[in-house]
Structure formats: structure tokens, C-alpha cells
Amino acid sequence: MIETHHSQPATSRGTTLRTEEMIVNMGPQHPSTHGVLRLELVVDGEIVVDVIPHLGYLHRCFEKHAEQMSNYQQVVPYVDRMDYVSSMGNEFSYVVAAEKLLKIQVPERVEYIRVIMAELQRIASHQIAIGTYGIDIGAFTPFLLLFKDRERILDLFEEVCGARLLYNYFWIGGLSHDLPPGWVEKAKAFCEYLKPNIVELNGLLTYNKIFISRTANVGVLPKQVAINYACSGPMLRGSGVDWDLRRDDPYSVYHKIDWDVCVGRGEVGTVGDCWDRNIVRVHEMEQSLRIIEQALAQLPEGDVKAALPKRIMPVASEAYGRTEAPRGELGFYIISDGTGSPYRIKARGPSFVNLSVVTEISRGAMIADLVAILGSTDIVLGEVDR
Amino acid sequence: MDQFLQSIFGDSILTQLLLGVLPLVFVLVYALVTLYSEMKIAAHIQDRLAYMRTGWHGVLQPFADMLKLLQKEDIIPTAADKLLFILAPYVVFIGTYAAFAVLPFSSAYAGSSLDLGLFYIIAVSAVVVVGILMAGWASNNKWSLFGAIRSASQIISYEIPAALAVLAVVMITGTMNMNEITKFQAGGIQNWLIFGGPLPLGHKLFLLPVMIVLALIYYVCSMAEVNRTPFDIPEAESELVQGYNTEYTGMKFAIFYLAEYANLFVVSAIAVVLFFGGWSSPFGSFMSGPIWDLFWFTFKGMLLVFVNVWLRWTLPRLRVDQLMYVSWKVLVPFALVCVVLVGAIMVL
Amino acid sequence: MTFQEISESLQKKFGEAVLLVKADAAVDPFIVVAPQSICDIALFLRDDKAMQIDSLSCLSGVDRKGTLEVVYHLASMTLKHKLVLKVSVPTDRPEVPSIESVWKTANWHEREAYDLFGVMFTGHPDLRRILLPYDWEGYPLRKDYEVPEFYNGMRVPY
DSSP, rough: OOOOOOOOOOOOSSOOOOOEEEEEESSSSOOSSSSEEEEEEEEEETTEEEEEEEEOOOOOOHHHHHHHHSSSGGHHHHHTTSSSOOHHHHHHHHHHHHHHHHHOOOOOHHHHHHHHHHHHHHHHHHHHHHHHHHHHHOOOHHHHHHHHHHHHHHHHHHHHOOOSSOOOOOEEESSSSSSOHHHHHHHHHHHHHHHHHHHIIIIIIIIIIHHHHHHHHHOOOHHHHHHHTTTTHHHHHTTOOOHHHHHHOOOOTTGOOOOOOOOOSSSSSSSTTTHHHHHHHHHHHHHHHHHHHHHHHHHOOOOBOOOOOOOOOOOOOEEEEEEEETTEEEEEEEEEEESSSSSEEEOOHHHHHHTHHHHHHTTBBHHHHHHHHHHHHHOOOHHHHH | OOHHHHHHOOOOOHHHHHHHHHHHHHHHHHHHHHHHHHHHHHHHTSSOOOOSSSGGGGGGHHHHHHHHHHHHHOOOOTSOOOOHHHHHHHHHHHHHHHHHGGGGTTTTTEEEOOOOOOHHHHHHHHHHHHHHHHHHHHHTTHHHHHHHHHHHHHHHHHHHHHHHHHHHHHHHOOOOOOHHHHHHTSSSSSSSGGGGGGOOHHHHHHHHHHHHHHHHHHHHHHHHTTTOOSOOOOHHHHHHHTGGGGGGGGHHHHHHHHHHHHHHHHHHHHHHHHOTTTTTTTTTTTTTTTHHHHHHHHHHHHHHHHHHHHHTTOOOOOOOHHHHHHIIIHHHHHHHHHHHHHHHHHHH | OOOHHHHHHHHHHHHHGGEEETOSSSSSEEEEEEEEGHHHHHHHHHOOOTTOOOOEEEEEEEOOOOOOEEEEEEOOOTOOOOEEEEEEEEEEEOOEEEOTTOTTTTHHHHHHHHHHHHHHHHTTOOOOSSSSSSOSSTTTTTOOOOOOOEEEEEEOOO
8 A cells, every 4th residue: 555645743732733714703792702702713722723703782873863954962872872881081182072073162170170080080980890800800809899999980880970880971162060069078088098909919819819810921912013903091001102192192181190100011011912911901900090199189270161142153064073982082073064062973983993903813812812813802782893 | 437327228339328418518519518618618719798688798698599590591502512511521420420430528528538649639639631521522612622622621721730749749649549648647736747748857848848748739730720810711701701611500600610710629628638638637646536627637737728708809810821831831840850859858 | 293293295196196184174184095095095004104004093984965985093102193184985995905914903994884884995905894793784874774674583673
């Protein structure tokens, strides 16, 4: 008999065994897709060969709804529901875009309160991000500890506007309510309360040996790829790009406040790995506390509503306003046709864009790594699907 | 105990049945207690209270949970392999429960004082893997299959360092009978094998570090064998939904849980027998006697169960390859070295 | 670079392809370019030393009743300038070259514009619907869109 098979070069894994690839559906009902996302995985054993995301399970026609509104203010509650764990951030972005379009100047007190709220919301949002990331990695306890602290933030929000999740607090040209008496002191007390808890979190989760071994060098997103995919927020900064819209495309009163942009440094692994993205969020919480404390100290007295005509009629024009939401660059492209209602509103959600890079960075990873990668992108499906 | 039962019922099959059923009573009570205390411990670790409404501090909650599970609809997926699907939870439970046969609960009671007790335990606990594989395969769900295969590879790899640790103990005691091993360590806390056993001082000092390492190795392996964090990859809910028991509902699911908790006690009990003096009192003859023995055995076992729960709610989960790394590249070499060291020390 | 400098250098480089420079727009100034040369312009904007527009912030489709617009919001992270580009195509033949090869992020944005407006991006590697079900008919964000009565046997308007 003649030997017919060719000797194949041994790979680094030391095997030439060909196994059949299998297609597994991760989602739409799956504990770690953070909502109704479906990832079609092509796997070779535990190794992920390809990831095909299927979106749209939570598509709620935000853009179509926005076109049906009779004025710009009515869009705000819809905006709340996009990224439902950082509603203040969404509202901030929308009002920045709308005020740019309508050419409205808001009083300084409004700007400060907005910054305080947005930063509190950033902390709350990062707490969810880090907590659920802990669950993805298998640590359940940090999640509940973080949620306990988040409750305090929601309490603060509730006192201001009556709602705990979907606020409708930022209005075009102002705010729905002024701060209630005694709120500033409570916010200050909260800042003091939270600081030691972040240190505790680092000990419990961030610098845990197992956590590091699960996240360091996993899902490395190189700088150039991150920029080319227009990633933003902690995803981009985790890859070592020093870019934050609050500093680099300033809006509101961030330029009057002293704070630092946190960048991933590859402290325990490669720059741009999952651990870096997570540590950026942890540091951003600390920076947000700094911003809040300064803003509370500088908070001027005054009105919380700009003097506006009863019905705002913009000229036919268009504006793109963007802010640094907790997940990254949240932009609204608003077109007006000269009537009171918006002609077209396009939302550019950071989750949508950040999710598109997941396929790129998770090929060749293991299924457990894919969960770690997806968790570190911190997507909210309400914003991906809108 | 068996004499006592014989004196009441005579030497009949009933006596033997009662003897065999006693651990079942223990398992059920223990499962309820552990279920409750795990939830309470977890809650207090997480700065919350857990059950507070069903009875005093929620003590009735495990019963409510059981009642709920009993009433639940028993779903068998259409595409499942029915026979295997139904059998799997029972196989898992039988594998676990069979181990109770040789556990020496007290100086007066051990289901069977087998001379090959340890060997028997290691053998029957492998039946659990068969049940898990059956469950994963029969569910006809890819995630379940992932869980089952992970579980099989995990348990098989961790049996090796665990068996090596057991082997070292057998080398010292010269018996595989669990009752004999316990008696070997009688006489107080200083005679426990983790502290070198009742050997001459020179031997003891040399054995002490080796035994501590072996106890650690065994304990880590035991955590892996019962699929609990940080080794819970077969049912890693964030990756595999719920692993091999994803498709199970109602009582079948409850039996999986019962088996898991029972297994948790079995591995802790083995650790107690091997390293912590079994049922013998830590104070020598003080507080000893059949009832005290039962207390000490259960107490020590529960203490190890508590450590397990504590770790579970503190640590994240390892990845599959890291898990294998820990077993093959860390635990196995260490265990081998320890076995050789124990042998050398015993020969000297 | 200011908007004026960018538009001048684009006009110098691409001449005819730059159809309109709207510097006096009410809010954001923009440049309208010819659809067939969007790829070259994008590549030039990304790779030119003076431009270094490395980031595509947003890509939106707009229905202008009769024509479909694709709006590109571009930004440079290194030089910190922004630019709005537009292309306009007739609704009955909405073909725009894909710029996915220039900025990878355009992939999903273009799929979205295709999904909701029916803009056909030629050269796109994977032009499928993204937000709507794969078997959905019609392009819902077009101004003349009528909500279908039934979808797979289910009543749509509620």
C-alpha cells in the first residue's frame, strides 16, 4: 500500500486534528449578552472562529418616533430610553445638540447642574458596567455591593426630579426643576461616602488574581483598530488613546473644572486588553467624583430656565452635537426644516459603534474570553438597537 | 448503632434498610440547612439580608423553595433523549449518595466499615461524571453539552491530584478503612494528620509542611470536583447559561441541586477524615462518645462547607484552560513531590 | 485646520467632484461632493498629512423627498478639526460607493442607512439589514413610507 496522506507541519498546539466547526447561538436569551443581543458563534471546540452579531431585537424606532413629535422638547423622554442606564447622559447629549441647532444659551447654573448630574450618572453607569462585568467573570458579590452604592445615586436623582431611571430632567434651555434645598450637602456627603468604596472594589475585583488572569491580555484592541472603528469612551481610552470629548471638544463647563483623562496603560497585560478597559472605568469614577466636588463648590445661584419664546421655531438648518456619555461619544444629528418639529434625528450611539469591533477582536479567543470581551465593551442594547 | 437496631428489629432486611436510609435523612436535613445558610452567608458577604419574611429570619424559605420545586411543571424537551434525560439526575444523585455508605459519622455509626473505603469513594464519585455527561448529552442543547464535556474533563483531571493526596494519607496510616484512619488520629488536635499525625516528634516536624500542602491540594481538588466557584465552569451561568442542567426543571433540577450539596458534604467529610481527625474530638477524650463524635464530624464537615461557600461568593471564575493548567501543571507535580516526601519520611 | 482651508484644499485636489461648499450654513458648515468620488475623497482626508481625519463619527441617511442624502460627520483626533461631508443621490437610483475600506466603522452605519433608507452602498462587503428583521420590506425612515398592514401574518399597526 502506498502512503497517501501528506505529513502536515505540526502547529504550535501540536495537533493536526481537524474537528468540525459548530454554530452556537449566544442569545437573544443569554445571561451575558447584556440584553437581547444574538451572537452567532462559529466555534471549534471552545475556540471562537467567528462571531456574527445579529441586532435589532430591541429596536424601538427611536428615529421614526422622533420625527413624529410636534416639538423638540417632546423627544427628550424618548432619548431617556435609549441607553437606559445612563439617561442623564443621553439627555445631556440631546440638549447640547438641540441647543446648538436652536442657538440657545443656558444660564451658568444650569450648566453646572447638568455637569453634576451627568457625572453622577457616569458613576452609576460605570458601577453597573463593572458590576455586571464581575458577573461575567464569575464574581457575583461586587455586583451587589456596587448596586448598593448606585441606589444612593438614584436616591439623589429621585429627589431632584422624582424619577429613578428615566428622568426627563434636562430640558431644552434649562432643567425641569431646580435642586431641592439640602441637596448639595447630600451630594457632597455621597462623594465622601463613595471614595473608600472604590478602594474596596479594587481590592475585591480589579486587582484580584483570578480576575486579572481572566482579563489581562484578552481581547486586545490595538490603538489603530480602535480609531478606525471609531470606538469611543472607555473602549478607546482603554486602548491608550488620550481622547475625551469633555476635554477635546469642550461643551458645557468642563473647561472650568480641573480633572484628568484616564487612559489604559497595560498595567497588568497589554495596552487595550479587557482589564485596561475596566480600570479606565474605575478611574473615571474617581475623576467624576473630583468633577462633582468642584462643580458643587462652584455652583452659582440663578435661574434654571433660559428665557425662551413659548414656541421655538428654528430656521431650516442642521446640527451635530456630541458629548462624552459614559459609554463614549453619543451624538445627535438633528435636521430642522423650519417647522417646530424635527425633520430628522439620527442618534449615534457609542454602544452601537463599540459593538461593531467585537467580531474583530474576539476571533481565536475562547468562549469564556468572548464573554469577557463583550462585557468589557459595556454595551446597552437599548442604545445599540434604539 | 447496628447492634441497637438489630436489638429492636432483629437481624432482618428492615434493619439493613434503616441503616442505609439514615444518611438520606441526614442529607435532606443537611441540604435544607446548607441551602438556607449559603443564601444567608452570601447575603451577609454582599451587605444584604436575604430571606426575612418567611418565618424568623426566613428559616422557612428552604421549605418554601422545596414546595415550589415540587409543584413546578416537569418539562422534557421534545428533542431530548427521554430515557437518558430522566435517568441523569438520579445517576448523579446515586453516585453521590453511594459515597455516604462508607462515611464514618461517629464511632458508633458508619454505613459500612469497608476496608477499601477510600478506594470505594474515589471509584463511586466518578459515577457522577457519567450522570452529568448523560444530562448534557440528553438535553440536546449545545450549551448543556459544553457544560457536560467541561465537567467531565474537569473532574477527571482533578481526581488525579486528589487521589495522590489520598494516597499520601494511606501511606501514613497503612489503611484505606475510613474508620481506622479516624482512629489513627484519635487523641486530640495534635494527632490530626494535617499536623503530622500521632508519629514521633521528628517525623511529625518533617511531615507537618507536607501535610498542610496536601490538605490544600485536596481541598482545592474537592472544590473542583463539586463544580463550585472558582471552578464552576461546567455551570458557568455567564458563559453556558446553566451548563449541563440548563434544560432541567422542577424536581429533576432539585435533585441535581441536592446531589451538588450532598457531594459538597462528601468531599468535605473526606477531607475531615483524611486530615482533620474525622469524628474524633479535638480535645482528646474530653467531649467524646458516639453522640459527640457525630457532632464533631458534622461540625468539621460543615466548617469546610462554610469555607467553600465563602470562597464561592468572593472569587471570580477561572477559564477552562487555566483550570487545566492549575490541575496538571501545579497540583499534580506538587502532589507527586509530596507523595515522594511522605514516602521518604515514613521510611526514615 | 479651519473649514475654509479644508474646503479649499478639497476643491484644489478634486475640482469638479466638490459640488457645493456651504460655509454660511446656519450651524454646521458642510461640503457636498459627488457620490462617485466619495471614496477617493475619504481616502485623501484620512491619509493626507494636513487633514488626518482618522475618525468617522457618524454616518446618517436623510430623505430629502426625491433625493437621498448620506451625511458623513468626520473628525480628526490628532488635529482636532471637524468636517461634514454630504452626498446626494436620486431616490430611484440610490447608489453610493461604500467607504467601509477607509473607516471600518462605516460598515454598520452603512448597513443601518441601507436598512432604514434603502441607500445601496456599492462595494460594501456585507450589505444586510441590521436593525429590522432580515425579511422586512420597505425602508421605514423614508418620508413616503407606509406601514405595512401585516408582517408574517401579524398585524403591524396597533
